[in-house]
Amino acid sequence: MKILFAASEAVPFAASGGLADVTGSLPKAIAAKGHDCRIVIPLYKSISPELRAKMEFVKNITVDVSWRKQYCGIFKAEFDGITYYFIDNEYYFSRDGLYGFYDDCERFVFFDRAVLEMLKFIGYTPDIIHCNDWQTALIPVYYSVYYKYQQGYDGIKNVFTIHNIEYQGKYGKEVLSELMGIPMYNANLLDYDGYVNMLKGAIETSDKITTVSPSYAWEILDPWYAHGLDRILVTKQYKLRGIMNGIDTDRYDPEKDPEIAGHYSAADISGKAECKRALLEELGLAPGDEPVIGIVTRFVKHKGIDLIRCVFEEMVHMGIKFAVLGSGEKIYEDFFREMGARYPDKVSVSLGFIPELSHRIYAGSDMFLMPSQSEPCGLAQMISMRYGTAPIVRETGGLRDSVRDNGGENGNGFTFKTINANDMLDAVKRAVRDYNDKPTWEALIKRAMSCDFSWSSSADTYIEVYKELKDNE
Numbered sequence: 001m002k003i004l005f006a007a008s009e010a011v012p013f014a015a016s017g018g019l020a021d022v023t024g025s026l027p028k029a030i031a032a033k034g035h036d037c038r039i040v041i042p043l044y045k046s047i048s049p050e051l052r053a054k055m056e057f058v059k060n061i062t063v064d065v066s067w068r069k070q071y072c073g074i075f076k077a078e079f080d081g082i083t084y085y086f087i088d089n090e091y092y093f094s095r096d097g098l099y100g101f102y103d104d105c106e107r108f109v110f111f112d113r114a115v116l117e118m119l120k121f122i123g124y125t126p127d128i129i130h131c132n133d134w135q136t137a138l139i140p141v142y143y144s145v146y147y148k149y150q151q152g153y154d155g156i157k158n159v160f161t162i163h164n165i166e167y168q169g170k171y172g173k174e175v176l177s178e179l180m181g182i183p184m185y186n187a188n189l190l191d192y193d194g195y196v197n198m199l200k201g202a203i204e205t206s207d208k209i210t211t212v213s214p215s216y217a218w219e220i221l222d223p224w225y226a227h228g229l230d231r232i233l234v235t236k237q238y239k240l241r242g243i244m245n246g247i248d249t250d251r252y253d254p255e256k257d258p259e260i261a262g263h264y265s266a267a268d269i270s271g272k273a274e275c276k277r278a279l280l281e282e283l284g285l286a287p288g289d290e291p292v293i294g295i296v297t298r299f300v301k302h303k304g305i306d307l308i309r310c311v312f313e314e315m316v317h318m319g320i321k322f323a324v325l326g327s328g329e330k331i332y333e334d335f336f337r338e339m340g341a342r343y344p345d346k347v348s349v350s351l352g353f354i355p356e357l358s359h360r361i362y363a364g365s366d367m368f369l370m371p372s373q374s375e376p377c378g379l380a381q382m383i384s385m386r387y388g389t390a391p392i393v394r395e396t397g398g399l400r401d402s403v404r405d406n407g408g409e410n411g412n413g414f415t416f417k418t419i420n421a422n423d424m425l426d427a428v429k430r431a432v433r434d435y436n437d438k439p440t441w442e443a444l445i446k447r448a449m450s451c452d453f454s455w456s457s458s459a460d461t462y463i464e465v466y467k468e469l470k471d472n473e
Contacts, residue, residue, distance in 0.1 A: 001035045001036070001127045001128065001463075001466055001467070001470065002035070002036045002037075002038075002124065002125070002126045002127050002128070003027070003030060003035060003036070003037045003038070003126055003127065003128045003129075003130055003466060004037075004038050004039075004040060004115075004124070004126035004128070004129050004130065005023055005026070005027050005037065005038065005039045005040070005130050005132070006039075006040050006041075006112075006115050006129060006130065006131045006132065006136045006139055007019060007020075007023040007039070007040075007041055007131075007132040007133070007135075007136060008041065008042065008098065008099075008108065008111075008132075008133065008135035008136065009023065009041060009098060010023035010024045010039055010041050010084070011023070011024035011025075012024065012051065012079070013041060013044075013047050013051055013084070013086075014041060014042075014044045014046055014047060014098060016098050016099070017298075018163065018245075018377070018378075018379050019132060019133060019163050021247070021248065021379060022132070022163070022212070022245055023039060023041070023132065024248070025246065025247070025248045025455050026245075026246070026455055026458065026459060026462070027039055027082055028080060028081070028082055028455070029246070029454075029455035029456055029458070029459035030459045030462060030463060031081060031082060032456075032459075033459060033460070033463060035463065036124075037082065038082065038083040038084070038085065038124065038126075039082060039083070039084045039085070040084070040085040040086070040087065040115050040118070041084070041085075041086060041087070042086070042087050042088075042092070042093045042107075042111055043073070043075060043086035043087060043088040043089075043093055044093050044094075044095075044098060045093065045094040045095055045096065046096075046097075046098070047086075051077070051079075054077045054078070054079070055075040055076065055077040055086060056075065056076050056077070057073065057074075057075055058074040058075060058076050058085075058121065058122060059073075059074050059121045060072065060073045060074070061074065061114075061117060061118075061121060063110060063113050063114045063117050064113060064181060065106065065109055065110050065113065065179060065181070066177065066178055066179050066180060066181040067181070070089060070091075070092075070110055071089055072087060072088065072089055072110075072114045072117070072118075073087075073088030073089070074086070074087065074088070074118055074121065074122065075088060076122070085118065085122065087111055087114045087115065087118070089110060089114075092106070092107040092110055092111075093107070099135075105169065105171050105175055105179060105198075106179050108134075108135045108136070108138070108169070109138060109175075109179050109180050111135070111136070112135075112136055112137075112138035112139045112142060113138070113142055115129075115136070115139055116139060116142055116143060116146075116147050116153075119152070119153070120152065125152060125153075125156070126156060127155070127156065127157065127466070127470055128156070128157050128158075128159055128466045128469065128470075129143070129156060129157075129158050129159070130159045130160075130161065130462075131158065131159070131160045131161070131202065131206070132160075132161045132163060133161070133162070133163050133164070133167065133199075134167055134168055134169035134198045134199045134202075135169070136160075136202075137160065137169055137198040137199050137201055137202035138180065138198055138201065138202075139158065139202075140158035140160060140201075140202050140205040140206045140207075141182070141189055141190065141198075141201040141202065141204075141205050143156065143158060143205070144189070144205040145182060145183070145186050145189075157207045157208075157466075157469040157470065158205065158206045158207050158208075159206060159207065159208045159209075159210060159465065159466070159469070160202040160203070160206035160208070160209050160210070161209075161210045161211070161212065162199070162209065162210070162211050162212075162216075162220070162376070163212055163376055163377075164376050165199070165220050165225070165226060165227055165229060165376075166227050166302070167199075168197050168198065168199040168200070168227065168228075168229065169197065169198030169199055170195045170196070170197050170198075171195065171196045171198075172195065172196065173187075173191070173194075173195070173196055175196050176190065176196055180196075189201050189204050189205060192228075192229075192232065193228065197229075199229065200229065200232055203229070203232055203233065203236055204232070204236075206239070207239065207469050208239050208241065208465055208468075208469060209233075209236060209239050209240045209241070210240075210241050210242065210243050210462075210465065211240070211241075211242045211243070211376060212242075212243070212244070212245045212376045212377035212398060213242055213243075213244050213245065213376060213377045213397050213398030213400075213401045213402075214242035214243070214244060214401055215242065215396070215397050215398065215400045215401050216242055216376045216377065216397040216398060217240055217241060217242030218242070219374070219396070219397060220233055221233055221234055221237070225374055241465065243458055243461045243462060243465075244377065244398060244401055244402070244458055245377040245379065245382075245398065245458065246382075246453055246454050246455035246456070246457075246458045246459075247379055247382045247383055247386065247453050247454070247455075248455070249386065249453070249454045249455075252359075252362070252383050252386050252387070253386075254271070254272075254363060254386065254387050254388065254449075257359055257363070259356045259359040259360060260275050260278075260359055260360055260363040260364070261274050261275050261277070261278035261279075261360075261363075261364075262274030262275050262278070262363075264388070265449070266388075266445075266446045266449035266450050269388055269442070269445055269446065269449070272363065272364075272387075272388050272445075275360065275363040275364040276292060276364045276365070276366070277364075278360070278364065279292070279323060279360050279361065279363070279364025279365070280292070280321070280364070282360065283323055283348035283350075284344070284345075284348060285321050285323070285345060285346065285347075285348055286321070286345040286346065290319045290320065290321055291319070291320050291321070291366045291367060291431075291432055291435045292320070292321045292322070292323060292364065292365045292366050292367070293315070293320055293321070293322050293323070293365060293366070293367045293368070293369050293392075293428075294322075294323045294324075294325075294361040294362060294364075294365030294367070294368045294369070294384065294389060295308070295322065295323070295324045295325070295326065295368070295369050295370075296325045296326060296358045296361055296362070296368075296380055297326045297370070297380065298326055298327065298328045299326050299327060299328030299329050299332035299333055299336070300328045300329055300332075301329075301373070302372060302373045302374050303328075303370075303371075303372050303373070304370070304371030304372045304373050304394060304419070304424075305328075305332045305335075306421075307371045307419070307420070307421045307424045308369065308371065308421075308424075309332075309335055310421035311421045311422070311424070311425045312335075312339060313339075314425065315425070315428060316339075316343050316346055316347065318428075318429075318432060320346075320428070320432065321346045321347070321348075322339075322346065322347045322348065323348050323361045323364070323365055324336050324340075324347070324348065324349045324350065325349075325350045325352075325354060325357055325358055325361055326351070327351050327352050327353065333351055336349040336351075337349060337351075362380075362383050362384050362386075362387040362389055363387045363388075363389070365384070365389045366389060366390065366435060367389060367390045367391070367392055367414075367428075367431050367435070368380065368381065368384035368389045368390070368391045368392065369391075369392050369428070370391055370392065370393045370394075370399065371392070371393065371394045371416075371424045372393070372394055372396060372397070372399060373394070373396070373419055374396055374397060375393075375394075375396050375397040375398055375399050376397050376398060377397060377398030378393075378397065378398045378399050378402070381393055381398075381399055381402055381403055381413070382402055382451075382453040385402075385403075385412055385413065385448040385449065385451055385453070386449065386451075386453060387449075388445040388446075388448060388449045389448075390406070390412075390413050390414065390431060390444055390445065390448060391403050391412075391413040391414070391448075392413065392414045392415075392416075392424070392427050392428055392431055393413060393414070393415055393416075394415070394416055394417070394418075394419070394424070395415050395416065395417050399415075400415075402451075402453070403415055406430070406431075406434060406444055407430075410447065411444060411447070412444070412447050412448040412451055413444075413448065414427045414428075414430055414431045415427065
């Protein structure tokens with residue numbers, strides 16, 4: 001089969017979060033199983049000159065953005081055996097940053113229309129277009145309205161993955177005619193609660209909707225998780241399916257990772273102690289065998305930072321050291337700064353996005369704290385287990401699907417249920433208790449490292465979804 005992945009970011013070209021990791025990894029896993037899987041993303045200013053040098057120019061075309069005709073350059077590159085296409089328009093994409101601009105709606109209206117127009121000129125007609133999050137939500141809408149019956153477009157199926165339902169692409173109704181060029185008799189596809197909702201349009205028009213974990217697929221049918229979209233999703237359950245994300249096991253490999261001080265595996269974990277020693281030294285924390293908890297996250301409310309704030313000093317007084325990396329809302333950044341200043345030998349806080357340091361925190365910590373209020377999938381808990389660092393997580397979304405509590409025989413981490421700081425603290429105390437029982441801890445670490453979080457099984461499930469759509473033509 002031929003599958004075209006459309007996304008707003010993909011490693012190694014442009015990344016702001018987990019979507020880029022998925023887009024850079026899943027197509028590789030699908031291609032490894034014998035399918036022609038390609039990727040299309042915008043040509044951002046931030047893409048490095050070294051990567052740009054590998055691109056070849058394909059063609060320039062014009063793309064309709066309602067009544068405007070905009071320049072669109074099509075570029076192409078091969079990377080890790082995958083063909084990437086890049087949509088170029090300097091007015092829309094030659095900016096510092098990927099998102100957060102006043103005209104994001106117009107930028108991704110252009111991108112979505114350009115993806116479909118591009119197919120006429122690249123000698124590649126996909127069986128499946130696999131779209132991701134609100135930035136590509138208009139692709140199935142435009143296909144349904146304008147392209148479905150055009151020559152060369154017949155038979156294409158649309159799969160849409162919701163990575164985080166909180167971000168929906170909501171705008172005033174004026175964008176229908178001013179930017180999108182959607183006829184009024186099709187306005188119902190996007191109209192929701194008095195707004196234009198791009199995610200709702202994708203839910204209406206896609207052939208299959210997937211989420212990034214099985215638990216998240218049923219959670220978003222609940223108003224508490226769905227951010228208003230539960231009413232439409234309940235009517236579309238027949239095409240909703242949850243598929244667990246994986247991680248790039250080559251990129252996150254404690255046996256080969258060049259960023260860490262010692263190498264180790266589930267068969268021989270001795271190198272992990274060297275990673276811990278080096279991390280404490282790098283971060284200026286006191287040496288010693290006390291447990292180290294790693295936190296690598298965005299500092300936003302739904303990541304459960306308020307739970308950490310409530311009992312942080314109590315955990316420090318238990319003898320726990322903290323290696324914290326992240327950025328986000330000022331109130332949380334200021335809190336962690338204060339804790340770092342108050343306990344300089346026990347708490348290290350690094351603000352920003354530092355991938356190299358994140359690898360060393362995953363490898364050098366004993367535990368990884370991730371008390372999310374909601375978590376569609378989460379990659380950090382899987383990465384931490386890959387490095388033999390026991391996750392402490394709240395049972396939600398992909399955290400529930402990937403972490404089993406060590407109270408049972410097959411535990412690979414520690415879990416708690418409620419959005420309650422004392423419930424989280426109890427899980428931390430259980431983790432410290434098991435950490436002090438070295439045979440129990442070593443068995444836990446080896447179980448965690450033996451878990452298979454590669455993309456292989458997820459790729460098989462996606463291929464099954466694609467085949468089901470093709471077989472039902």
